[in-house]
Amino acid sequence: MTHSLLPPTILDDAWSRAKKEATLANGLRLRYVELGAGAETVLMLHGFTSSSRTWSLVAPLLAQRYRVLLPDMRGHGDSERPLTGYDIPQFAHDAVAFLDTIGVTQAHLVGVSLGSFVAQQAAASYPERFPTLVLVASGTSQTPSEGREWLRQQVEQLTDPIDPQFLAEWMDNPNPVDQALYEKVTLEVAAIPKHVWQGVVNTMLTHDPRPFLPTLTMPTGIIWGTLDPFFSLAEQEVLQALVPNNAFKAYPGIGHNLHWEQPELLAKDIEFFLHNHTIL
Numbered sequence: 001m002t003h004s005l006l007p008p009t010i011l012d013d014a015w016s017r018a019k020k021e022a023t024l025a026n027g028l029r030l031r032y033v034e035l036g037a038g039a040e041t042v043l044m045l046h047g048f049t050s051s052s053r054t055w056s057l058v059a060p061l062l063a064q065r066y067r068v069l070l071p072d073m074r075g076h077g078d079s080e081r082p083l084t085g086y087d088i089p090q091f092a093h094d095a096v097a098f099l100d101t102i103g104v105t106q107a108h109l110v111g112v113s114l115g116s117f118v119a120q121q122a123a124a125s126y127p128e129r130f131p132t133l134v135l136v137a138s139g140t141s142q143t144p145s146e147g148r149e150w151l152r153q154q155v156e157q158l159t160d161p162i163d164p165q166f167l168a169e170w171m172d173n174p175n176p177v178d179q180a181l182y183e184k185v186t187l188e189v190a191a192i193p194k195h196v197w198q199g200v201v202n203t204m205l206t207h208d209p210r211p212f213l214p215t216l217t218m219p220t221g222i223i224w225g226t227l228d229p230f231f232s233l234a235e236q237e238v239l240q241a242l243v244p245n246n247a248f249k250a251y252p253g254i255g256h257n258l259h260w261e262q263p264e265l266l267a268k269d270i271e272f273f274l275h276n277h278t279i280l
Contacts, residue, residue, distance in 0.1 A: 006031075009078050010191050011184055015053050019078060022071070024097040028085075031078040032071040032098070036063030041107040042274070043069045045095060045115030047137070048200055049170070049189045051077025054112070057178060057263035062271055069107065071098050073118070075196035077188060086199030088207045092121035096129060105129070108274050112136040112259055113230070114200065117207060123220075124212040132274055134221040136266070137256050139231030140238050141207050147229030147256075148205055155201040158194045174227045175253070177260040213242035219277040220246040223269060225254030225261070249279040 006029055009016050019031040033052045042062055046054045052070035059068045072079040074094055075086060085094075095118060099107060109130040111119030116138035123130045141148070154166055171186050220243050224236050233250075240248050249269060254261050273279050 006080055007078060007191070010188050013184070015056055015184075016078065019052075019072075022098055022101045024094065024101055026097065028074060028082065028094065028097075029080045030071050030074065030094070030098055032069060033059075035059050035068045035070070036066050038063075038066040040065075040274075041067045041069060041104050043071075043095065043099065043104075043107040043109050045071070045109075045111040045118050046073065046076065047113030047115055048204065049076065049192050049197065050113075050185060051188050053077070053181070053185055053188065054257075055259060056181060058259050058267045058270070061264065061267035065271060066108070066274075069098075069102070069104070071095070073115070075199070076192065081193060081196055083195055084199070086196065087203040088117050088121050088209075089125070091118040092125055095119075095122050096126050099129065106131060108132040108134070110134040110136065110270060111138070113138070113256065114204060117141070117204065117209065120209045120213065120216065123218060124209075124215050127215070127218065130218060132219050132221075132277070133216060134223065134270055134273060135239070136223045136258055137225065137228055137231060138222065138239065139235035140210055140213075141205060145230055145232060151230070152201060152205055155197050158197055160194045162190055162192070162194075162197075164190075173257055173261060174255040175261045177257065178263075181260065210238065210242060213239070214244060216243050217245055219273070221270070221273040221279055222246055222248045223251070223258060223266065223279070224248075225251045225256060225258050227253060227255040230256055245277075247273065247277065247279045 116135040
C-alpha cells in the first residue's frame with residue numbers, strides 16, 4: 001500500500017499538540033489523542049470529514065472514569081491521506097490495527113455517523129475486542145434520505161479547494177453549538193482533499209450492514225436525534241429490530257451532531273450505558 005506523507009498539522013492548539021502518532025502494521029500513520037487513565041478503555045470514532053476533535057466536548061467527561069482513545073481516521077484530521085482505502089471494512093481494520101499498535105486488547109467502542117458504521121463493522125468482525133458498542137447518529141444507509149442524496153450530488157461535483165458555500169451547508173446544525181469548536185472543525189474539514197470526500201461517499205452510501213447486524217450480540221446503545229437529515233426514524237427501527245441486545249434513545253429536536261448540540265447529556269448517556277447496559 002502506498003501512503004502519502006503526513007499532512008502538516010492543521011491547527012496549532014492544545015488539542016492538536018496533545019496528539020500522538022501510531023504507525024499501524026500496514027504502514028499507515030494515524031494521529032490520536034489519549035485522555036484519562038481508567039482501568040477500562042473507550043475507543044471513540046468520529047464522523048465523515050471530522051476528526052478526533054469532534055469528541056472534544058464529550059471525551060473529557062468520559063475520561064474522568066475511563067481511558068479514552070480518539071484517533072483521526074485515515075484521510076481525516078492530521079492522519080495520513082492515502083489515495084485508497086476509504087471503505088467501511090478498511091476503516092474497521094484500521095481501528096483494530098490501531099488498538100494492536102498501542103497494545104489495547106479490549107475497548108468499549110463508540111462511533112458517530114461514519115464512525116458508527118465503522119464501529120458496526122469492527123464489532124461484527126472482531127467481537128472479542130469490543131464488549132460494549134454505542135452507535136450515535138447511525139443507520140443502515142439503505143432507506144432513501146434527502147440528506148444523503150444531497151451529499152452524494154454535492155460530492156460528485158467537488159473541486160479542491162472545497163467550495164465555501166457547500167462547506168457552510170455541510171456544517172449546518174439546527175441548534176446552537178460551541179462556536180470555538182465549530183470554527184476549528186470547519187477549518188479541519190476544509191483541509192480534507194477531494195479524493196477523501198469522494199472515496200468515503202462512494203462506499204459509505206452503498207454500504208449495507210443489515211446482513212451482519214444480528215451478529216452484534218454485545219450490549220449496544222443506539223442514540224439518535226429526531227432532526228437528523230441523514231438517518232431516519234425508519235433506520236433506527238431497523239437497527240433496533242436487527243441488533244439483538246440494544247437500548248435505544250431519541251433526542252427530540254436534536255440534529256445529526258448530537259455530540260455538539262448536547263455533549264453533556266450524550267456523555268452522561270454513554271457513561272451510563274457502558275456501566276449499566278441501558279439508557280435512562
